[in-house]
Amino acid sequence: MTQNPTARPPVHDPASVDAAITGRMSVRAFLPTPVPREVLTHLLEVASRAPSGTNTQPWKVYVLQGRSRDALCEKVCAAHDAIRDNPALAAEYQEAYDYYPKQWVSPYIDRRRENGWGLYGLLGIGKGDKDKMHAQHQRNFRFFDAPVGLMVTIDKVMGGGSLVDTGMFLQNLMVAARAHGLDTCPQAAWNGYARIILPHIGAGEHEMLVxxxxxxxxxxxxxxxxxxxxxxxxxxxTTWLE
Structure with missing residues (x-):
């Protein structure tokens, strides 16, 4: 391949970059092995090179470990159980933004169903197994036993583009983690419980849980x-235009 001598050179090992990206997956069972703080700091520093509109860097990250992590898990699991017992309580827990559409259409609903039943089928959870479904969903609220839980927020004053920026930051973080032998699971499941989470982590009233x-x-x-x-x-x- 002919290269322009004034162009930036490729990374030394592009196959490793590809492997970190394609090897990323949503892990739903973790070991209790602690992650050193210096490793977490490094991953966050790498992730912070994500692009953002006019370099606003809108993301804010709260790292939960030990007692703070465990206490939040107990609070949200209790709320999740309460909603199961009294569905009317769900009205008290609203997401700050619509992650999913209000009306599902194909092909997105088809992919969603394939994902859901593929996971539940693997775990032996049938369509009518409400208790098992509840228990599996609640695994989200224990961070799937991961020793580190992250909560990511942005300022409410920011526009929708900041969600795009924060998504790129999150992807950087997940890929960097994979490169260092760690795994992740991004979780929108927490979003409805922001009224519990934000005070627990000390977030300001101007912050929105992403x-x-x-x-x-x-x-x-x-x-x-x-x-x-x-x-x-x-x-x-993909559509190719020439």
Missing amino acids: CGMALGYADTADKVNTFRTPRVPVAEF
Whole structure:
């Protein structure tokens, strides 16, 4: 391949970059092995190189470990159980923004169903197993046993583009974690419980919860981590214009 001598050179090992990206997956079972603070700091420093509109860097990250992590898990699990017992309580827990559409259409609903039943099928959870579904969903609120939980917020004054910026920051963080032998699971499941989470982490009234994330070392012996979601081929989502 002919290269322009004035162009920036490629990274030394592009295959490793590709492997970190394609090896990222939503891990749903973690080992209790602690993650050193210096490693977390490094990952956040790398992730902070994400682009953002006019370099606003709108993300704010709260790292929960130990007692703070455990206490938040107990609070949100209790609220989750209360809603199961009294569905009317769900009205008290609203997301700050619509992560999912109010009306599902194909092909998105088809992919969602494929994902849900693929995971539940692997775990032996049938369509009518409400108790098992509840228990599996509640695994979110224990960070899937990961020793590190992250909560990511932005200032409410920011526009919708800041969600895009923060998404790129999160992707950087997940890929960097994979490169260092760690795994993650981004979690929008926490969003409805912001009224519990934000005071717990000390966030200001001007902050909006974007999502949570579990981070740690994957438990490769747990069968849930054999679940890998498919991707549509490039030809299905790409239009070439020349």
